[in-house]
Amino acid sequence: RKEVEQDPGPFNVPEGATVAFNCTYSNSASQSFFWYRQDCRKEPKLLMSVYSSGNEDGRFTAQLNRASQYISLLIRDSKLSDSATYLCVVNGYNAGNMLTFGGGTRLMVKP
Amino acid sequence: DVKVTQSSRYLVKRTGEKVFLECVQDMDHENMFWYRQDPGLGLRLIYFSYDVKMKEKGDIPEGYSVSREKKERFSLILESASTNQTSMYLCASDPDGSSGNTIYFGEGSWLTVV
Numbered sequence: 001r002k003e004v005e006q007d008p009g010p011f012n013v014p015e016g017a018t019v020a021f022n023c024t025y026s027n028s029a030s031q032s033f034f035w036y037r038q039d040c041r042k043e044p045k046l047l048m049s050v051y052s053s054g055n056e057d058g059r060f061t062a063q064l065n066r067a068s069q070y071i072s073l074l075i076r077d078s079k080l081s082d083s084a085t086y087l088c089v090v091n092g093y094n095a096g097n098m099l100t101f102g103g104g105t106r107l108m109v110k111p
Numbered sequence: 112d113v114k115v116t117q118s119s120r121y122l123v124k125r126t127g128e129k130v131f132l133e134c135v136q137d138m139d140h141e142n143m144f145w146y147r148q149d150p151g152l153g154l155r156l157i158y159f160s161y162d163v164k165m166k167e168k169g170d171i172p173e174g175y176s177v178s179r180e181k182k183e184r185f186s187l188i189l190e191s192a193s194t195n196q197t198s199m200y201l202c203a204s205d206p207d208g209s210s211g212n213t214i215y216f217g218e219g220s221w222l223t224v225v
Binding site for chain 1: 144146151152153154155156159169201210211212214216217218219221
């Protein structure tokens with residue numbers, strides 16, 4: 001079983017749609033959680049941290065469910081510019097408390 | 112603005128060649144990392160370094176080595192390249208270990224081994 005698992009997609013949605021991604025992690029001792037965005041052939045960039053109480057940043061909402069060990073990202077009113085791969089990232093797995101990345105979920109927003 | 116620069120963006124090398132991937136950061140960060148990214152597998156940590164001349168193995172160090180002679184520079188070395196090392200390589204630096212919200216990535220080096 002992968003340590004951080006995501007549905008690879010692609011999710012094809014029309015502009016204006018609401019779309020949600022889930023990510024599951026296997027280590028219950030994980031401490032920190034993040035969503036990164038990665039555009040095609042570019043480096044990953046931090047989209048938002050995920051806090052226990054849930055948090056929102058504009059059209060993006062992140063939630064954490066520690067009991068079920070999953071993280072979600074909700075995107076409202078999708079824009080064409082949201083098309084990218086979204087990486088779920090968890091801290092606290094391997095030696096040195098390094099970041100562990102999921103395989104990513106690809107989103108394609110269509111006009 | 113933090114900048115992590117990977118000097119070689121696209122390389123094609125032959126099997127058995129020695130390959131150097133160079134990474135330089137300009138923010139005086141203590142910590143530097145090398146990852147590889149393959150479709151569906153996410154980023155996997157190869158090696159990291161917390162200080163000059165210091166290195167630690169990540170999750171997939173086999174077939175790789177690193178060098179950190181200066182704080183700003185972290186090099187990844189493939190002693191004898193093989194086709195299964197064809198991948199995208201990402202360098203990163205971070206002032207706070209590996210906290211997730213202060214890590215900065217370079218633009219990536221696309222390596223093809225033929």
